[in-house]
Every structure is written in C-alpha cells, then in structure tokens.
Amino acid sequence: MKKALLTALLCAVSLAVSLSGCGEQSAAVVKAPRFNDSTPPAGAQYAAQPINVTLNFSVDVEAEGSSLSVEGSDGKEWARGPVVIEDQNTAMKRELAPGMPDGMYTVSYTAALASGTSGDGRFSFSIDTDLQSDYEDLRGEDAVTISMNHLAFEPKDAIVSPGTTITWTNQEGAPHFVNTETHPEHTYYPPMNSTELAQGQTFSVKLETPGQYDYHCSLHYPQKMVGSIIVAE
Ligand SMILES: [Cu+2]
Known part of the structure; x- marks a missing residue:
C-alpha cells in the first residue's frame, strides 16, 4: 500500500476519534471497509477476558500488512503472537495474553485486503468480573453436561475449570447447533462448532484456555438459544 494513502487513512481515523472524544472511557467505533463484525463485539461487556480478538470481513484479508492491537486503559498491550487469517481468508485473529484485569480495552487494527487496499478500524470492549455472579459455578467437575431443551441451553451461563469436557445433549425434537460467536461466521473458537444435532445426539469439546x-x-x-461458558481456575 502507498504510504500517502496509509497516512491519509490514519489521519481520518484520528479525526473521527478526536471528534467524539478520544479521552473518554469508550473509544469511538471506526470500521474498516468490508468489516462485518467481531468477537468480542464493539461495546461488549465481558464477565471474563476473551481468549482472542477475531474480526470478520466480507472480503479476503491477508496477514502481510495486517495488524491488530488490544490496549488496556493503562496502555499495556495484550495481543500476542502473529496475526492469523482463517475462515477462507475472511477472518483475522490475534491471541490475547492471560491475566487481563477488569477495565476497558481498545482494539485497533489495520486490515490488508486482498484487493490491494487496506483499512483501519477501532472499537472497545470491557471486562467486569462482577458479571460472573450471573453464571452457574460448576468448577471442579471433569465433565459438564448442557441440555438443549425448550429452545434453550441449560445451564445457559456456566463457569468451569480448565480442562473440563463440555457435552451438549439435544433432548427435544427440534434440531440444534452449538456455534461459537459471531453469527453467521462462527470464527471465535471453531472447535466449538457442532454439526446439526438431532434429538438424542451430543457434541463435546474440551476447553483448556481460561x-x-x-x-x-x-x-x-x-431470539433464543444463546449461552456462555467461562473457563477459570
Ligand atoms: Cu436451536
């Protein structure tokens, strides 16, 4: 990409951010061209840290020339490792280091699009571990079962220990899926994507990373059937 274009884009982003108050708690949302959505979503309040940040685009993205940073309100960088491209080149992902404290985080990224152009974006999310009080605490079990019945997951929100095997069981006539966020990309943690489960069928995944x-x-x-699992010591 041409340096002048990059400079112009960066200035546009800075201007957009400063107009809406860069110093405030929540950074303005800036979307790169062809950006669809992300995990965590912009403005999300999580009860525990995400394991990565995943960005979904409606066009192919390339690792070379792309970047993704996740900065805490104290300026500390939490993204680590390489930028990874997945989902037939439409998802961009970077792992997060463990130990993120409660607070606000700003995701800033540059997406190199396969068309030869690129774009910058920015959004924020927050972590508030007080929200874990809404979760059922099932830590200490080697295996946990979540039922799919009456168009709901039960328990809907659960905390489990690292290394727990989670098994979903469909107990009713309607078919169901387990799909990691977001919809419809399902890119945040692909091992947690099931095939269609008929009545009596199960799907299991072992979750290790807090x-x-x-x-x-x-x-x-x-409208229905959303759930959340927190893996924590
Ligand atoms: Cu369903």
Whole structure:
C-alpha cells in the first residue's frame, strides 16, 4: 500500500476519534471497509477476558500488512503472537495474553485486503468480573453436561475449570447447533462448532484456555438459544 494513502487513512481515523472524544472511557467505533463484525463485539461487556480478538470481513484479508492491537486503559498491550487469517481468508485473529484485569480495552487494527487496499478500524470492549455472579459455578467437575431443551441451553451461563469436557445433549425434537460467536461466521473458537444435532445426539469439546466462550444455536438465534461458558481456575 502507498504510504500517502496509509497516512491519509490514519489521519481520518484520528479525526473521527478526536471528534467524539478520544479521552473518554469508550473509544469511538471506526470500521474498516468490508468489516462485518467481531468477537468480542464493539461495546461488549465481558464477565471474563476473551481468549482472542477475531474480526470478520466480507472480503479476503491477508496477514502481510495486517495488524491488530488490544490496549488496556493503562496502555499495556495484550495481543500476542502473529496475526492469523482463517475462515477462507475472511477472518483475522490475534491471541490475547492471560491475566487481563477488569477495565476497558481498545482494539485497533489495520486490515490488508486482498484487493490491494487496506483499512483501519477501532472499537472497545470491557471486562467486569462482577458479571460472573450471573453464571452457574460448576468448577471442579471433569465433565459438564448442557441440555438443549425448550429452545434453550441449560445451564445457559456456566463457569468451569480448565480442562473440563463440555457435552451438549439435544433432548427435544427440534434440531440444534452449538456455534461459537459471531453469527453467521462462527470464527471465535471453531472447535466449538457442532454439526446439526438431532434429538438424542451430543457434541463435546474440551476447553483448556481460561476465558469467556460465548455461543449460540444458529437455528434459534438471536431470539433464543444463546449461552456462555467461562473457563477459570
Ligand atoms: Cu436451536
């Protein structure tokens, strides 16, 4: 990409941010061209840290020339490792270091699009571990079962220990899925994507990395069937 274009883009982003108050708690949302959505979503309040930040685009993205940073309100950088491109080149992802404290985080990214152009974006999310009081605490179990019945996950929100195997069981006639966020991309944690589950069928995943894993059933979303698992010591 041409340097002049990059400079112009960066200035546009700075201007957009400063107009809406850069010093405030929540950074303004700036979307790169062809950006669809993200995990965590812009403005989300998480009860535990995410394990990564995943950005979804409606066009191919390339690792070379792309960047993604996640900065705490104290200026500390939490993203680590390489920028990874997944989902047939439409998702851009970077891992987060463990130990993120409660507070506000700003995601800033540059997406190199396969068309030869690129774009910058920015949004924020927050972590508030007080929200864990709404979760059922199932830590200490090696295996946890979540039922799919009456178009709902039960328990809907659960905290489990690292290394727990979670098994979803469909107990009713309607078919269901387990899908990691977001919808419809399902890119945040692909091992947590099931095939269609008929009555009596199960799907299991072992979760090792501490963090929050939001999920849903694609057939009954967003009105019903959303759930969340937190893996924590
Ligand atoms: Cu369903």
